[in-house]
Amino acid sequence: MHTEETFPKAYEPAAIQDRLYREWLDQKIFHANPSSSKPSFSIVMPPPNITGVLTLGHVLNNTIQDILSRKARMEGYEVLWLPGLDHAGLATQVAVEKYLLKTKNTDPRTLSKEEFLKIVWEWKESHSKRILEQLQKLGCSADWERTRFTMDPAYSKAVARAFIKLYHKGLIYRGKRMINWCPASQTALSDEEVIPKKIDGFLFYVRYPLADQPSLFLTVATTRPETIPADSALAVHPEDQRYQQFIGKFCLRPFPKEPIPVIADTRVDPKFGTGVLKITPAHDTLDFEIGCEHHLPIRDILTADGKINCPELPALHGLDRFEARKKSIELLSSLGLLESQQPYSHVVGFSERADAVIEPRISEQWFLRYPKTKEALEVVKDKIITFFPAYWEKVYEHWIKNIKDWCISRQVWWGHPIPVWWKNGQYICQEESPGVEWQRDPDTLDTWFSSWLWAYETMDEETRKKFYPTNVLVTGPDIIFLWVARMVIAGLEFKPSLSDDIYQNIPFRKVYFTGLIRDRLGRKMSKSLGNSPDPLELIQKYGADGLRFGLLRIAPQGQDIRFEESQIEEGRNFCNKLWNACRFRIRFGSINPKARPWDYPRSSFAQDILRKLAQTSILLKEAFEAFEFNQAAIILYEFVWNEFCSKFIEATKWELTFVSKETHQGALETFDYSMSVLLRWLHPFVPFVTEELWQRMAFGHATIQLEPWPNEELQEILKKPLYDPHAASIAQAIFETVVAARNLRAQYCPNFNQKIKFLIKKDKEISHLEKTVLCGLVGATSILSIDVRPPKMPLVSTPIGELYLPLELIDFESEKKRIDKELSKLKKDQLLLEKRLTDERTLSKAPKEKIEQWKEEKKVIDLKIKRLEEQLEHISSIQTD
RNA sequence: GCGCGGUUAGCUUAGUGGUAGAGCGCUCGCUUCACACGCGAGAGGUCACAGGUUCAAUCCCUGUACCGCGCACCA
Structure with a gap:
C-alpha cells in the first residue's frame, strides 16, 4: 500500500515515461493481429519526411491518431496504427546537399550519383531513427513492427508497377510541354509544388518601333524585360480600336534587333498595361499557347540553371536571369526604348523546396492523365468519405473539377527510378532491364507518386484483408491535393480490395484535417524563422x-x-x-x-x-x-x-x-x-x-x-x-452557499486561517454532514441557526437561507457599497426579466417552459433584492442613530 | 478577381436564439493535514461595424472593414 511518502508530491513524468513505454512495447499491445476475431480499426500514419525532426504539427497530428487508436483498443477493436516514413525525394536531396556544403564542405555536384545516394541512405538511417524515437517519446501506440519506408524494396516495386499499369492503360505518357521548372534544383515540378507569392517588382513600358516606320512604335508593358530576346511576336486584342492598323505589320524587337509580327488574339486583355502583349512562347504559359496557334517560332533563351543563353547578344549572354533583367533595363534606356517604369506588385511562383522563382519552361517529361476523377468526386459528395470539418469538401471539389495532367518525372537522384528503358531514342516501359544495351530513364518519380499508394501498399495481403479500407486519415489541409485527393484516386483506380466495390476500395472512410500551428504572432512555424519549439524539449519540461x-x-x-x-x-x-x-x-x-x-x-x-x-x-x-x-x-x-x-x-x-x-x-x-x-x-x-x-x-x-x-x-x-436527484440538488445548494459565504468573508475577514462564525436564518434544512462541509469549506468554526434577523450584521442571501457574519460593523460605507453593487447587478437582471414577463408579444410567442423558467428566476431575484434592501435600510437607520 | 475561414476580457481563446465562460496575466489574501504545477476573493467585455429576420440576436441572414488561407491570374 502507498503512503504519502511513497507517492511523490508532484507528478514526475520523466521518472515513469520510458519505463512504461518499454512495458507497452514488451506487451505487444500495439501490434495488430490480422487474424483477430475482434472488429478492426485502422489508421495509416502520414509518413513524416526524413528531412528533419518532428514539429508541433506532428505532435498534434499524431496525438489525435493515438487518441483514436487507444480509445478504439479500449472499445474492443483490433487496432492497426501503421507508422512509416517518407523519402521526400526533392526535399531530402536539397537538405542533404545543404548539409554537405555546410558541414562537410563538399560540393554535391562533384559527387557521382552512387556516392551521393550512399550519403542520403546514411542520412535516412540516422534521421528516421530520431523521428521514430520522437514519436515514441510522445507515447504513440503505433505498430512499430510494421514501420514502412516509401523506398522499401517491396514498396518501390509497387510504385514501379503502378507506373507500368498506368502506362499500359495509356494514362501515363511522355510529352513536350510547358512545365514548372526550378532553376535552383534543376528539375520539373507539379503545379501543386509551386507556391505563389506576392512580390514587389516593376512594370516596364518598352517601345517596339514599327519595322517600316521607325518613328511609330507600340508600347508593351512587361515585368520581364530580360525575356525580350525570346520575343516571337507582339499581340493585341482583335477588337482593340487603338491598334487595328498595326495588326499584320512588323515591329522591331529591341534586341537582338529583328522584325516580329503584330498578331491579334482574344486572350490579350486590352485593359491591362497598354493592351499590347509581347509573346515569348518559350517562357510563358499563355504565350506558349498563343505561339502554338499562330505558329510562332519558339526561342528558348534560358539555360536550365536560369542563365541567359543568347550568344548573339554578348551583353546578356551568360548572365543570371535577375542580373539580366537589370542589364536589359540599361540597354533599353540607352536605346531610348524604355518609356517608363512603375512599381508593380504581382504574384510569382516559387519552388516549395528551394524557394527559387519558377520558370515556365518547355520540357519533355512524363505526365499522368488522372483516372477516376469523376468517381473520386462522387465518393466525397456522397459522403462515402467524410471530411472533418466538412468545408474542405468544397476545396477538394474545386481542385478535382479543375484537375490537370500531373507532371510526375523529376530530375532528381533521390527517389524511385522510372521503369522505362532507352535505346537509340526508343523506349520500353517495364520493371526489368531488357538488356545491357538499354539505358534506364535517368529521372525519378515525384514523391507523391509513391505516397498515393500509402494506404494499402504498406500492408501485406492478410493485413489488407483485415484492415483496408482504413477508418480515419488524420492529416493537414495543406496536403489535401498533394496527398489526400490522389490517395482517393489511387484507391479507386488500383482497387486494392480486389473487388469492384468502391466502399472496399476507398483508402479511408473519414478524413480529419487538423489546424495549422502558428506562433504567437500568428506566423506559420518554420525552420527558417526558428519559431518552432522542439517537441522533445517540451516533453522534457x-x-x-x-x-x-x-x-x-x-x-x-x-x-x-x-x-x-x-x-x-x-x-x-x-x-x-x-x-x-x-x-x-x-x-x-x-x-x-x-x-x-x-x-x-x-x-x-x-x-x-x-x-x-x-x-x-x-x-x-x-x-x-x-x-x-x-x-x-x-x-x-x-x-x-x-x-x-x-x-x-x-x-x-x-x-x-x-x-x-x-x-x-x-x-x-x-x-x-x-x-x-x-x-x-x-x-x-x-x-x-x-x-x-x-x-x-x-x-x-x-x-x-x-x-x-x-x-x-x-x-x-x-x-x-x-x-437521488433531491440529494444532488442539495449538494448544489451547499456549493452555491459556500461561494456566497466566502465572498462575504473575503470582504471582512480575508485571512482564511482566521476562524470565524456564521449565523444562518434557514430556508432549508440541511444535515449535520452538510453543515460540517459548509463550515469546512468557508473556514468557519460553526454556523448557528437563528430565527430572528440580527440587524447589525453583514448579510448574504443563499439558496439555503440568509447568512450573517457576526461582526461589529464598523465601516458602514463599505458595506453599503458592497450591497449596492450586488443590488445593481440583481436589479439589472430583474428589469430584464420584468420587461420580458410583461411584454404581451413575448408571452404569447415564447415557449411555455421558458416563461416558467423566467418566472422562477424572477422569484429568486425578487427575494434576494428584498433582503438586501431591508439590510440597507437597517444599516442606514443604525448610521443615523 | 473568385472561394473559404476568422474578428468575444490586456493576451490565448470556448460557447449558446433568451442572464457572456475559461486559462494565462493583473490586484488582494492564504505554507487550510492531495496539489504553490496549489487554494480563496476581485477587477476586467456595446461579443469588429451597419442593416435585416425574430416576441427576443454575440449566435441566423445581407453588406462593410480588417486579418488569415486556398484557387485563378493580366504580360
Whole structure:
C-alpha cells in the first residue's frame, strides 16, 4: 500500500515515461493481429519526411491518431496504427546537399550519383531513427513492427508497377510541354509544388518601333524585360480600336534587333498595361499557347540553371536571369526604348523546396492523365468519405473539377527510378532491364507518386484483408491535393480490395484535417524563422502528457492554433492535479477496483458527483462522435478540476476526516468508481499518467490500455437512477452557499486561517454532514441557526437561507457599497426579466417552459433584492442613530 | 478577381436564439493535514461595424472593414 511518502508530491513524468513505454512495447499491445476475431480499426500514419525532426504539427497530428487508436483498443477493436516514413525525394536531396556544403564542405555536384545516394541512405538511417524515437517519446501506440519506408524494396516495386499499369492503360505518357521548372534544383515540378507569392517588382513600358516606320512604335508593358530576346511576336486584342492598323505589320524587337509580327488574339486583355502583349512562347504559359496557334517560332533563351543563353547578344549572354533583367533595363534606356517604369506588385511562383522563382519552361517529361476523377468526386459528395470539418469538401471539389495532367518525372537522384528503358531514342516501359544495351530513364518519380499508394501498399495481403479500407486519415489541409485527393484516386483506380466495390476500395472512410500551428504572432512555424519549439524539449519540461493535453485542448476542429508555451504548462498542471487527486485518496487506504457506490448509503455530495459523471459521459460521447477532440479534452479538464477536485474532494474531505460513520464507505466507493472512469476516459489523451496511476493504485488489470471504455455503464446510472436527484440538488445548494459565504468573508475577514462564525436564518434544512462541509469549506468554526434577523450584521442571501457574519460593523460605507453593487447587478437582471414577463408579444410567442423558467428566476431575484434592501435600510437607520 | 475561414476580457481563446465562460496575466489574501504545477476573493467585455429576420440576436441572414488561407491570374 502507498503512503504519502511513497507517492511523490508532484507528478514526475520523466521518472515513469520510458519505463512504461518499454512495458507497452514488451506487451505487444500495439501490434495488430490480422487474424483477430475482434472488429478492426485502422489508421495509416502520414509518413513524416526524413528531412528533419518532428514539429508541433506532428505532435498534434499524431496525438489525435493515438487518441483514436487507444480509445478504439479500449472499445474492443483490433487496432492497426501503421507508422512509416517518407523519402521526400526533392526535399531530402536539397537538405542533404545543404548539409554537405555546410558541414562537410563538399560540393554535391562533384559527387557521382552512387556516392551521393550512399550519403542520403546514411542520412535516412540516422534521421528516421530520431523521428521514430520522437514519436515514441510522445507515447504513440503505433505498430512499430510494421514501420514502412516509401523506398522499401517491396514498396518501390509497387510504385514501379503502378507506373507500368498506368502506362499500359495509356494514362501515363511522355510529352513536350510547358512545365514548372526550378532553376535552383534543376528539375520539373507539379503545379501543386509551386507556391505563389506576392512580390514587389516593376512594370516596364518598352517601345517596339514599327519595322517600316521607325518613328511609330507600340508600347508593351512587361515585368520581364530580360525575356525580350525570346520575343516571337507582339499581340493585341482583335477588337482593340487603338491598334487595328498595326495588326499584320512588323515591329522591331529591341534586341537582338529583328522584325516580329503584330498578331491579334482574344486572350490579350486590352485593359491591362497598354493592351499590347509581347509573346515569348518559350517562357510563358499563355504565350506558349498563343505561339502554338499562330505558329510562332519558339526561342528558348534560358539555360536550365536560369542563365541567359543568347550568344548573339554578348551583353546578356551568360548572365543570371535577375542580373539580366537589370542589364536589359540599361540597354533599353540607352536605346531610348524604355518609356517608363512603375512599381508593380504581382504574384510569382516559387519552388516549395528551394524557394527559387519558377520558370515556365518547355520540357519533355512524363505526365499522368488522372483516372477516376469523376468517381473520386462522387465518393466525397456522397459522403462515402467524410471530411472533418466538412468545408474542405468544397476545396477538394474545386481542385478535382479543375484537375490537370500531373507532371510526375523529376530530375532528381533521390527517389524511385522510372521503369522505362532507352535505346537509340526508343523506349520500353517495364520493371526489368531488357538488356545491357538499354539505358534506364535517368529521372525519378515525384514523391507523391509513391505516397498515393500509402494506404494499402504498406500492408501485406492478410493485413489488407483485415484492415483496408482504413477508418480515419488524420492529416493537414495543406496536403489535401498533394496527398489526400490522389490517395482517393489511387484507391479507386488500383482497387486494392480486389473487388469492384468502391466502399472496399476507398483508402479511408473519414478524413480529419487538423489546424495549422502558428506562433504567437500568428506566423506559420518554420525552420527558417526558428519559431518552432522542439517537441522533445517540451516533453522534457512538461512531460509527454502535458504536451499532448495542453496542445489538444487548444486545437478546435479546423481552426489554426496559436501556440503559447503556457498552454503546455497548463497541460502539465492538469496531470499534476489528477495525480494529486489520487494522492489524496491513498490516505484512506487501498482502493476498491470493483467499487459499487450505489450499494452504499452516500452523502448528497457523492450523489451529486455520480450524476455529473453520468452527464459528462453523454457530452463526451457527442464530442467524440463529432471528432471534437479539443471539446472532449475541455470537458474532461473541467470535470476533473472543477467538479471532482474542487467540489467533490473538498466536500468529501470533511466527511472522511471528521464525520465518517455511515456515508464513509459510500464516499470512498464513489471516489474509486469515479476515478476509475476518469482514468479510462483520460487514458487516450494522457496515456502515461493514467497508466501509472492505474497500476500504482491497482484499479484493475496490469495495464489500463485494454480496460473497457466507460460508456454504457454510465448511461445505466442515469437510467436507474442510481443517485437521488433531491440529494444532488442539495449538494448544489451547499456549493452555491459556500461561494456566497466566502465572498462575504473575503470582504471582512480575508485571512482564511482566521476562524470565524456564521449565523444562518434557514430556508432549508440541511444535515449535520452538510453543515460540517459548509463550515469546512468557508473556514468557519460553526454556523448557528437563528430565527430572528440580527440587524447589525453583514448579510448574504443563499439558496439555503440568509447568512450573517457576526461582526461589529464598523465601516458602514463599505458595506453599503458592497450591497449596492450586488443590488445593481440583481436589479439589472430583474428589469430584464420584468420587461420580458410583461411584454404581451413575448408571452404569447415564447415557449411555455421558458416563461416558467423566467418566472422562477424572477422569484429568486425578487427575494434576494428584498433582503438586501431591508439590510440597507437597517444599516442606514443604525448610521443615523 | 473568385472561394473559404476568422474578428468575444490586456493576451490565448470556448460557447449558446433568451442572464457572456475559461486559462494565462493583473490586484488582494492564504505554507487550510492531495496539489504553490496549489487554494480563496476581485477587477476586467456595446461579443469588429451597419442593416435585416425574430416576441427576443454575440449566435441566423445581407453588406462593410480588417486579418488569415486556398484557387485563378493580366504580360
